[in-house]
Amino acid sequence: MTLRDWFTVEWKLSIGRPASWVLLALFAALLIYAASNGKSRLDNRLDAIDRHQAEVSQTMSTWQTSLEQKEAGGDQTGVTPRTGAAMDVRFSSYLPQAPLADFAIGQSDILPYLSTISLATPDIRIFSRYEFEDPVSLMLGGFDLSTAIIVLLPLLLIVVCFDLISADRDANRLGLTLSQGVSISSLFWNRLLLRSGMVLLVLLIVSALMLFVQSSVHSPGERVLPFLVWTLGTLIYAAFWITVIALVAAYNRRSEFNIMALLSIWLAFVFIVPSATSAILETVYPTPTRLSYLAEARETENAARLQEADLANQFILDHPEMLVNEEAEIPAFLRSNFLVNRTIDEATRPILDEFDAAARQREASVGIIRYLSPAIIAQGLFNDVAGNSAGRHQRYVQQVREFKANYSEQVGPGVVAGQPLTMAEFERIEGFSFRDETLSEALARHLLPLLFLLLLTTVAVVIVNKRLRTFHVVGKQD
């Protein structure tokens, strides 16, 4: 039989049925909704970033105008004692949205992606004022392409392919079918590939369509490479599930057995293993509590305020090059604010280091445990490719803190000395920009797990072929 013949037969038996079309249409509709929901979330983030930049830019424009007036002399209407204060400088910072950010919401709905950096705000408060999202929506999670692929794709493949052979077997016509001169191996693989191929075709067409239809700040060219990586991950994930279905179907049991076995496997891989391992890892590697972080910050703040004079003296001793301007016009409370915040940041840095260490330990454990479930592998890859992984957000938060610490080092002596910044000094200060990892660096983390899935797929194909060679049809004369 040619492929065309196989297609004709399958069309009549399975693919061409109205029920199959309804199923595929429903799947396509869900995929389109998932992609547009991801896009809508991305648009919200981009709008927020634009607003944030405009606001900070406006604040800094006023600051600069005032400083220019002061330096130019003449009209001093906008000049105040705070003019030129480094404590009043604001930096806009945001996590750039990756080219494929609309494909996976990931952790972007719960972790910070923008902030205003200022020496007037201690580290502990930089990201703590952004928690307004509806908690129930966050708990239920957004529906995006990543979720549709990880959760729905295997389910649909199971529904379409679970009765590859068993439908004929249950109807006692398998012997009759095979007596038409078709080998069991050919029947099995052609059916499997045609049925699963239809599902994958719908998925790939919709995904590609959404790639080009959905507008983005990135050019289609920038989106193509990550999309290819995404597609590769999708195909490997799908291949794994297709061979799992083949493996179960090759045992030549009743349809009911097949569907229950496959559903149990799906439940274990997609639901139980990820959530159970997550709960276990969080118990084994608990994160230091944020509440103790807060308690430490407040104790330090109180102590720093009470010992402000000592802190100032210590700072001056640490910076002997500093010229203390006793006649400084900058108000003294800004110096107090700087010293207190700097002390809080220094005191709480070990706690933040503990957070980072716990996160690294957990990530390392996930690196091993992800081999237990293809869903974990796929989720990690998709979130990384979409730039919405927890790791990328954590790098952003760390870089914001580093930037603030560097800026503090740079201008701290001047703040304590009560000296304003000059325009020349201000222009030498570079703004925040996120140092991102490359796509190949992200992909490198997922290469081994993807190869592992491919290996499992290959092993399953070998086992299935072995079983098909010894396949015994009741009632069929060899």
Add this chain to the structure above:
Amino acid sequence: MISYIIKKEAMEVSRDGRTRLLAIVMLLLGLTGLLAGWANYADQQRNALFAQEDDQTVFLDQGERNPHSAAHFGRMAYKPASPLASFDPGAAPFMGQVIWLEAHQRNPAMFRPAADSLELGRLSNFSVAGILTVLLPLLVFLLGYSALAGEREHGTLRQTLTAGTSTGKLFAAKYIVIASTGIALAAVTIIASAVMALFSPVALSATDTLVRALGLTAFYAVYVLALTGFALLVSALCKQSRTALLVLLGIWAVAVMVLPRVGASVAAQTFPIPDGAQVWSELRADIASNRVAPDSAEYKAAEQFVVSRALGRDVSLAELATMDLNASGLRLEVTEVLDYAVLNNFYADIYDRYAGQRDVRRWFALLSPAIALQHASSAFAGTDFVAHQHFSDVAEVQRNNIVRVMNEDLLLNGAGATTYLAGENFWEEVPEFTYQFPPVSLAWRSAAFDILLLLLWGAIATALAWTVTRNRLTV
């Protein structure tokens, strides 16, 4: 007669290896989920208690300080975890754990535990409630898909009916056995959770806990009844048990796995919550536009109110003009009074949007009882946003009390001083924050509509199943 049929059905269920396996898996998962939830709850509770004590010590150790500076330093209101959170944490991991009570500003709760959790945990909900919501339908559908279709397929249905068994008794027996298996599993885990809740460090009253546990048991029982009705309905409609199984699994996948997420996404798009930066920007604008000129009648009335309240007697405007008060203290408290309504309205609007999202999800609950159950379950576990709002509102009252005590001290005792400092013992006069969990009546009010939806699901599914069975099961 019916007892014999029930006995026979129960025996079949207990002999079914697949059912036994799934029930054991569910119990093991439920136990693990309960222990993990309990460990998490106990940890959170301990941390909140320690942090609250630390905060009190730090606040009392401020030494001499300007009261308004201390009002900016503020206090922390730590949210105790609900004892039933070990059963259903609901949205609690996605809500902040502590609210910073400071001058001028009503802050949202900060530090969501989920922000420090692993991203793979977001694929599914491993709490006991999450496990029951997802796996109970599977168990019931596996028990029920062949209940009628299988008997019809094997020819035993005709045999049973011709032996004199009425359709009603057959249906009732199957319904009772399938439903009671699911209800028993749910009840075991809920009772275990309730017992643990009774011995928790911050216990609700025993009556309150028991009412909540009974409510939870009832909701999960109604959920199981609705599922049983569906299983029997599909089993009666399908000629082959294989088809019935496929249809039921399709219903399960869509109703339990897909619709809750899709519903949440549609709700978030219908009632969008502005991002944090936008919220603060709009709030600042609202506050600025609400401020009135110091020489306006409204401002003068606010001044009169503030001073009268501070002195505990009525003060006339004429008297006010002659009084020796600290002008900064008066201005600060007047702005607090003027801003109070703006801040509260603003948060009321945010909570209205949460409620709007819940209403949209309720529309989806017409297609999936799992959504109604999730709402009712988290309301009775005290982990829904309504319980959180209760905490936030109580904390806001406390914030106002703290700031008022600080400002009144400055107002009355700082007259004439350029830099007034309150004494080191003054901080003891500031009331300590204590929080009582809302009574169960709040949960009833919050979840009334969801409970009604669940009951409708149970009644309609059962009635449909019975009607179809009666019409289609004839000898």
